[in-house]
Amino acid sequence: MTKKLGIVTFSAAVGRSYKENLEKVFGDDVDIFDFSFENNNFDSQNIINQIKNLDTILISTYSQYEMLRNYLTDDFNVVIAKLTLSKKGYNILKSLTDVDTAMLVNLSPEMAAETIGLLYQLGFDYIKFIPVYPNMGKIPNIDVAVTTGEMRFVPQRAKRVYDLGHRLIDESTIVELFISLGLEEYLANKSVSEYFDTLVTYNIGVEYLLGKSNALKTSLMLF
Numbered sequence: 580m581t582k583k584l585g586i587v588t589f590s591a592a593v594g595r596s597y598k599e600n601l602e603k604v605f606g607d608d609v610d611i612f613d614f615s616f617e618n619n620n621f622d623s624q625n626i627i628n629q630i631k632n633l634d635t636i637l638i639s640t641y642s643q644y645e646m647l648r649n650y651l652t653d654d655f656n657v658v659i660a661k662l663t664l665s666k667k668g669y670n671i672l673k674s675l676t677d678v679d680t681a682m683l684v685n686l687s688p689e690m691a692a693e694t695i696g697l698l699y700q701l702g703f704d705y706i707k708f709i710p711v712y713p714n715m716g717k718i719p720n721i722d723v724a725v726t727t728g729e730m731r732f733v734p735q736r737a738k739r740v741y742d743l744g745h746r747l748i749d750e751s752t753i754v755e756l757f758i759s760l761g762l763e764e765y766l767a768n769k770s771v772s773e774y775f776d777t778l779v780t781y782n783i784g785v786e787y788l789l790g791k792s793n794a795l796k797t798s799l800m801l802f
Contacts, residue, residue: 581610587614587630587636587643587647600747601756644659679706681707684732690712
C-alpha cells in the first residue's frame with residue numbers, strides 16, 4: 580500500500596517546493612499532500628481534519644508544531660523539518676566577498692531569524708544580517724538584500740538582491756521521514772543520493788571557516 584505524507588508550512592510556495600523535492604526523493608512509493616496556513620485561511624483545526632488519515636506529517640517549523648500540537652493525538656507520526664541551503668544558494672552567498680551587512684528577507688520575524696541562524700552555522704558569520712519581513716516598522720537603509728525564495732517581500736530600496744532559493748529539507752530529516760514511513764530499505768535508492776548531492780551539510784561551514792583560518796595563518800607566515 581502506498582504511504583501518505585503530509586507537509587504543513589506557513590507559505591504555500593514553500594510547501595509546493597518541499598513537495599516537488601520530496602516527490603523526486605520518494606517517487607511512486609509515497610503520496611504527498613501539502614497544506615499551508617497561508618492558503619485558503621486554513622486554521623489549525625482545518626489542517627488537522629485534512630491530515631488525520633496520513634501516515635506521517637512533516638511540519639516546517641517548531642512554532643507551527645506548537646500551533647497544532649493540542650490537536651494532535653498520540654498516533655500521529657510527526658517530523659519537524661531541519662533545513663539547509665542548496666549548493667547553488669551557498670555558492671551565491673560565498674561569492675559576496677564585498678558584503679559585510681545585508682538585509683535577510685523572509686516572510687516572518689521567526690523565519691528570518693531561523694535563516695540567519697542557518698547562515699551563521701554555515702560559516703557566513705562575517706556578514707551582519709538584519710532581519711526584514713512584511714509589515715515591519717522601519718526598513719533598514721541597507722543596499723544589499725538576501726532572501727531564501729521570498730522575492731515578493733524584498734524592499735524596493737534594495738539595490739542588490741540575491742535569492743538563494745527556498746531552504747531545503749536536510750539529510751537527517753529525509754532519513755527520519757523514511758524511518759517514520761517504514762521505508763528504511765529505500766534509503767539506498769539513487770533518488771535519495773541525488774537529492775543529498777544538491778544539499779549543503781553543516782560540515783561545509785566548519786570546513787569553510789577552517790579554510791579561512793589556514794589562509795590567514797599562511798599570510799601571517801609571509802611577514
